Amino acid sequence: MLPQNTIGWGTARSAIRELFEFGNKRRAAIGAENVFDFSIGNPSIPAPACVDETLRELYSTGDSLLLHSYTSSAGNPSLRKKVAEFLNSTSKGQFEAEGVYITCGSAAGLASSMNGLLMPGEEVILIAPYFPEYKVFVEGAGGKIVVAQPDENMMLSAENIAKVITEKTKAVIINSPNNPSGVVFTAEKLAEMADVLRAAEKKYGNNIYIVSDEPYRELCYGDAKFAPCQDAYENTIVCYSFSKCLSLPGERIGYLAVDKRAADYEKVFASVAGAARALGYVCAPSSMQFMAEKCIGATSDIAQYEINRDILCSGLQKIGYEFAKPDGAFYLFVKALEPDAQAFSDKAKEFELLLVPSDTFGVGGYVRLSYCVSREMIEKSMPALKKLYDCYKK
Amino acid sequence: MLPQNTIGWGTARSAIRELFEFGNKRRAAIGAENVFDFSIGNPSIPAPACVDETLRELYSTGDSLLLHSYTSSAGNPSLRKKVAEFLNSTSKGQFEAEGVYITCGSAAGLASSMNGLLMPGEEVILIAPYFPEYKVFVEGAGGKIVVAQPDENMMLSAENIAKVITEKTKAVIINSPNNPSGVVFTAEKLAEMADVLRAAEKKYGNNIYIVSDEPYRELCYGDAKFAPCQDAYENTIVCYSFSKCLSLPGERIGYLAVDKRAADYEKVFASVAGAARALGYVCAPSSMQFMAEKCIGATSDIAQYEINRDILCSGLQKIGYEFAKPDGAFYLFVKALEPDAQAFSDKAKEFELLLVPSDTFGVGGYVRLSYCVSREMIEKSMPALKKLYDCYKK
Numbered sequence: 167m168l169p170q171n172t173i174g175w176g177t178a179r180s181a182i183r184e185l186f187e188f189g190n191k192r193r194a195a196i197g198a199e200n201v202f203d204f205s206i207g208n209p210s211i212p213a214p215a216c217v218d219e220t221l222r223e224l225y226s227t228g229d230s231l232l233l234h235s236y237t238s239s240a241g242n243p244s245l246r247k248k249v250a251e252f253l254n255s256t257s258k259g260q261f262e263a264e265g266v267y268i269t270c271g272s273a274a275g276l277a278s279s280m281n282g283l284l285m286p287g288e289e290v291i292l293i294a295p296y297f298p299e300y301k302v303f304v305e306g307a308g309g310k311i312v313v314a315q316p317d318e319n320m321m322l323s324a325e326n327i328a329k330v331i332t333e334k335t336k337a338v339i340i341n342s343p344n345n346p347s348g349v350v351f352t353a354e355k356l357a358e359m360a361d362v363l364r365a366a367e368k369k370y371g372n373n374i375y376i377v378s379d380e381p382y383r384e385l386c387y388g389d390a391k392f393a394p395c396q397d398a399y400e401n402t403i404v405c406y407s408f409s410k411c412l413s414l415p416g417e418r419i420g421y422l423a424v425d426k427r428a429a430d431y432e433k434v435f436a437s438v439a440g441a442a443r444a445l446g447y448v449c450a451p452s453s454m455q456f457m458a459e460k461c462i463g464a465t466s467d468i469a470q471y472e473i474n475r476d477i478l479c480s481g482l483q484k485i486g487y488e489f490a491k492p493d494g495a496f497y498l499f500v501k502a503l504e505p506d507a508q509a510f511s512d513k514a515k516e517f518e519l520l521l522v523p524s525d526t527f528g529v530g531g532y533v534r535l536s537y538c539v540s541r542e543m544i545e546k547s548m549p550a551l552k553k554l555y556d557c558y559k560k
Numbered sequence: 561m562l563p564q565n566t567i568g569w570g571t572a573r574s575a576i577r578e579l580f581e582f583g584n585k586r587r588a589a590i591g592a593e594n595v596f597d598f599s600i601g602n603p604s605i606p607a608p609a610c611v612d613e614t615l616r617e618l619y620s621t622g623d624s625l626l627l628h629s630y631t632s633s634a635g636n637p638s639l640r641k642k643v644a645e646f647l648n649s650t651s652k653g654q655f656e657a658e659g660v661y662i663t664c665g666s667a668a669g670l671a672s673s674m675n676g677l678l679m680p681g682e683e684v685i686l687i688a689p690y691f692p693e694y695k696v697f698v699e700g701a702g703g704k705i706v707v708a709q710p711d712e713n714m715m716l717s718a719e720n721i722a723k724v725i726t727e728k729t730k731a732v733i734i735n736s737p738n739n740p741s742g743v744v745f746t747a748e749k750l751a752e753m754a755d756v757l758r759a760a761e762k763k764y765g766n767n768i769y770i771v772s773d774e775p776y777r778e779l780c781y782g783d784a785k786f787a788p789c790q791d792a793y794e795n796t797i798v799c800y801s802f803s804k805c806l807s808l809p810g811e812r813i814g815y816l817a818v819d820k821r822a823a824d825y826e827k828v829f830a831s832v833a834g835a836a837r838a839l840g841y842v843c844a845p846s847s848m849q850f851m852a853e854k855c856i857g858a859t860s861d862i863a864q865y866e867i868n869r870d871i872l873c874s875g876l877q878k879i880g881y882e883f884a885k886p887d888g889a890f891y892l893f894v895k896a897l898e899p900d901a902q903a904f905s906d907k908a909k910e911f912e913l914l915l916v917p918s919d920t921f922g923v924g925g926y927v928r929l930s931y932c933v934s935r936e937m938i939e940k941s942m943p944a945l946k947k948l949y950d951c952y953k954k
Binding site for chain 2: 169174175176178208212217218221225231233234235236237276278283299302305413414416430437438439440444445447448449452453454
């Protein structure tokens with residue numbers, strides 16, 4: 167007998183993976199330039215120069231033994247200090263090096279947080295639409311997910327969160343800018359939610375933590391501004407990845423930081439660190455820790471994503487598609503033209519359009535388009551998007 | 561309320577960490593050259609030239625986007641294929657790319673294996689002395705450790721394993737060359753154990769898996785030869801790290817490979833992969849995957865460890881210390897001169913000698929000396945080791 171949950175996670179049908187494989191087949195058959203693949207979430211803009219320059223420098227003149235050595239399990243002290251300083255200078259939170267844990271990306275921070283926070287059967291609120299791995303992390307840690315619906319603009323709704331809080335609520339995962347909707351949660355909405363959480367803490371005599379997954383923090387466009395959760399709420403754990411801002415998702419480098427004003431601050435940090443240990447995280451990749459210390463604050467040329475967004479939005483609008491206004495990340499959440507998002511995604515394939523059905527993200531009736539793609543592809547895809555629209559509306 | 565087990569793992573007193581901190585204080589006080597620190601397990605010989613050369617080359621001429629991109633969660637197909645070929649060419653096992661999962665080091669492979677194999681309350685046999693993190697990985701996965709004693713030479717004893725097998729036994733973790741003893745398990749002893757495991761499988765109608773943790777595989781000295789578990793037993797999962805052979809323990813790159821003859825092969829692989837997903841492992845560091853593909857089979861100048869071993873062994877022998885013959889890894893397991901290993905380690909500190917007490921490894925009465933240190937330090941430490949001996953024997 168083997169555990170059924172892990173077998174399930176290892177064999178689960180993945181709409182994204184299936185689209186990926188379909189795309190590979192079509193690219194081979196008709197040429198990559200004729201396939202309009204909006205399914206991937208891999209940065210399309212290279213890392214800023216400092217990344218490869220710093221790494222080349224480290225491998226040329228650095229002490230090879232030191233560079234490749236184990237670091238402390240929580241990471242190099244100097245990097246932890248820089249992260250705390252960075253968070254303190256960009257938010258009203260209070261962070262110290264001792265509360266920062268350098269992780270193999272945000273996923274490692276999330277899995278460690280869930281395992282460190284949750285007692286068996288405790289609940290974690292996800293806000294739809296949500297990144298599907300959250301469910302796996304919560305259930306892997308023995309918890310249960312509870313889904314709060316967003317408002318009609320895919321914005322965080324404190325009212326809907328209040329509806330699903332119970333005495334078992336231990337945490338809320340916030341993801342802004344959001345994958346898959348691209349919506350950026352406002353400071354006002356976060357403050358409303360914080361009031362709801364504080365009231366529930368008082369009512370049930372429990373602590374509720376916000377676990378804020380912020381890999382898209384720097385990817386905000388136009389007037390939209392990222393609002394840190396810790397500005398509204400003390401019991402906050404920030405999970406960050408350098409994947410998107412430095413265009414290096416494969417390298418697995420990020421951090422987890424517990425606001426020192428959080429309830430049971432020291433115990434929470436110890437528990438999350440203990441969880442990371444049990445999950446097999448010895449330390450985050452050492453070279454990347456040295457690189458991150460040099461490059462913290464740098465970003466790849468994010469303006470390119472904003473241009474992509476504008477071209478795609480105006481094209482879709484002109485055709486007649488409806489979507490939530492995407493202020494950040496590199497995703498657009500477009501209303502499917504039939505209730506069944508999977509059927510709509512299948513129909514789109516007939517025009518070589520790869521769109522991810524929203525069922526994957528816990529809501530029906532939408533598709534996700536990633537615009538971390540080449541500008542040429544966006545422009546070339548417009549006739550296909552028009553033909554798809556005409557299938558339904560003509 | 562927070563989980564007590566994770567808080568425990570996050571706050572546990574660690575003899576190794578305490579020695580590390582004591583060492584730092586003494587180095588600051590009397591100079592690093594006067595502290596004889598045998599407590600660390602970090603490679604002391606730099607990575608082979610191919611490592612930094614390959615990385616420099618990748619960061620200079622490689623496609624930066626591709627280099628830093630997400631890989632498949634199980635790793636780059638070409639690397640998985642190379643690993644399978646490597647294992648097939650160096651053992652009698654049968655491996656295929658589809659059964660190889662590239663991991664963030666061997667720890668990630670072990671944690672994923674335990675989470676993918678164990679049903680609640682199932683038992684995993686560890687062979688004393690054992691690497692202490694095994695206990696954390698097993699308990700983190702909801703399992704229970706059961707300890708089998710070695711024979712009087714710290715060698716694997718099939719008889720002692722037979723004594724502790726129950727109907728709940730799901731796996732045996734094998735670690736050869738062994739940390740902390742340096743003993744290399746022979747093919748003969750592994751075959752004896754395999755017979756015991758097969759008999760137990762028959763008796764209880766269960767599958768029992770060997771999870772073979774082999775980061776020291778290449779570090780065998782003199783006539784000693786590493787014996788692969790899969791040569792004796794089909795139900796084998798190999799967990800490997802490039803940490804020791806390529807001297808890059810901080811970079812977190814290794815693999816897990818399930819022998820395709822193993823019972824429920826496909827389910828086991830799916831379950832372990834599903835566990836890796838739930839633990840937050842998105843992929844192993846991408847640059848390191850490309851590097852590993854180029855450098856597989858290379859090693860740092862391991863002969864240096866053998867010279868260290870010989871100098872240390874002959875010095876200790878001359879003084880009068882007793883120890884198991886260390887045929888591999890870079891550890892020596894020396895009999896303490898009083899029954900309480902911690903007290904002996906404390907006494908050693910008076911001579912600026914940092915020796916890890918064996919209680920950490922599940923047995924009493926020994927200390928571990930790492931000889932992945934500078935030759936000069938080994939030579940300079942001899943008078944101190946003599947003085948320590950004289951405290952007890954004069």
